[in-house]
Amino acid sequence: MLRYALKRLLSLVLSLAVASVVIFAVIEVAPGDPASFMLGVNAQADTLAALRAELGLDVSKIERYFNWVGGMLAGDFGTSYTYRTPVSQMIADRLWVSLPLAIYALTLSTLIAFPAGLYAAARRGKPGDVAVMGATQLGIAVPNFWFAMMLVLVFAINLRWFNAGGFAGWENGLWTGLQSLTLPAIALALPQGAILARVMRSALLDILAEDFMRTARAKGLSRRQALWRHGVRNALIPVLTIIGLQFSFLLAGSIIIEQVFYLPGLGRLVFQAISARDLIVVESVVMLLVFAVIMVNFLVDLAYAAVDPRLRSRT
């Protein structure tokens, strides 16, 4: 197990290193000098030089790359070109919206998917199964930002149960904060829940065909008991993988959903930074998103190996 964990850790570090080089290189290609962008066309040469030195732009590309990575490792993501505030501070503020949103959505999608998948698998081929599968097929086809707009139309504009957008802030209480995130989380959870329900169903159906399930039935367990005691537990492995993969889709999806609800999360930060050509912010946020995705997949892999020793020998 330790050997496997070390091997995976090595490949994790390697992936992060390559990802950081790619992101840095892409942003380097961007035309224009941040310092002259900030000061405008009439800037004096010496002011420009001073600002470039202040931003750390006056050293070679390679040195800049290592300053960037070294800074991030120490928690310093650089200074925003437009706001002149530490990027780490901006990210930390926004993370309090984006991260709870992703977790809220993941929780909702799991809460929808488990019962739906279980129900469909238990009634394979019957009308209940067909109805659930039809609904999930539709759920996958619906764009989440469109669904979000429909939720706003019905629950915010017509019924006035929620605000149509904006974030009330956590300082006004947990409930107020959660309320602003509820419609966005439902919108994000729908397609993910639909996919997860399908995975849950097919994983359960695979398990139901196993010999040990027949044994469980033969020893006198009812269909339902066998499904609960032996089926669900074994089906969790593929379902966990998908949940891990979905985390990255949720993070990316929340970038778009934040636009629908005017939520001050990482997604809005990125779009504001793009239009202001505040590339250091784009660079650091993208790196953070990629880091999160790689990290979650690493943890899922480790969780597997802990659960299923057979997987440790496979690389």
Added chain:
Amino acid sequence: MSRNLILGAALSSMVVLAALVSFVWTPHDHAALDIPAKLQPPNVQHWFGTDHFGRDMFSMIMVGARTSIAVALVAVGIGMALGVPLGLTAAARKGSWLDEVIMRGNDLVFAFPSLVIAILITAVFGAGAINAIIAIGIFNIPVFARITRGAALSLWEREFILAARVSGKGAARISAEHILPNVANLLIVQGTIQFSLGILAEAGLSYVGLGAQPPTPSWGRMLADAQTMVSFAPHLALIPGFAIIVTVLGLNLLGDGLRDWLDPRIRVARV
């Protein structure tokens, strides 16, 4: 043939037909402004109503289908053109450093969801349909590489490949002549699914302004325009939304139907 296949093929070909017909005919000029006739709900003259500039929504949906299909189709093409050879190579050189490099590279690209790639590209080169295609296309490469490798690996164990090797064919020739034709069905099915994901991705990118730019009509941007008017003109949001749903649903049903029809045994990763 299953019900899925028939329904999927019908919905998909309806959308493709609408896109093709839009080259020669639309009920109105999709770009013609008619302010006095703005924000009309669906009626006899304007079947899908009009938008805030009085443009005919039916014509815009037809022309928008072109954008969606073109972006998704080229993106799938990029994914296949690069991903399939990579997957074939990795399988032919199973366990070698080349296999390892290709598969690790795949994992790395997977860590950049298409939206994140799009954000990076847009930050540098600006928004546009071409950049949306590249972003979705890059994300498609590892999908095709992975399923090609997976399917090819099991084929390499089969007797007919052994026979080909004994007859003196090299790995490249075996991959092209024997492996590729046997994974083609799988690729068609996965291609259909990636096509539908591409339609969704294009709509999302256009919605946040990273996709096709005005005046090119696009379903995603129609939805973005509709956002502030949805309370008093819901058809502005409903109609492009239904267009996306019908297209994606059609392609997904087609993919499922094709899978069962072409080979009941093959399994496709659809996440």
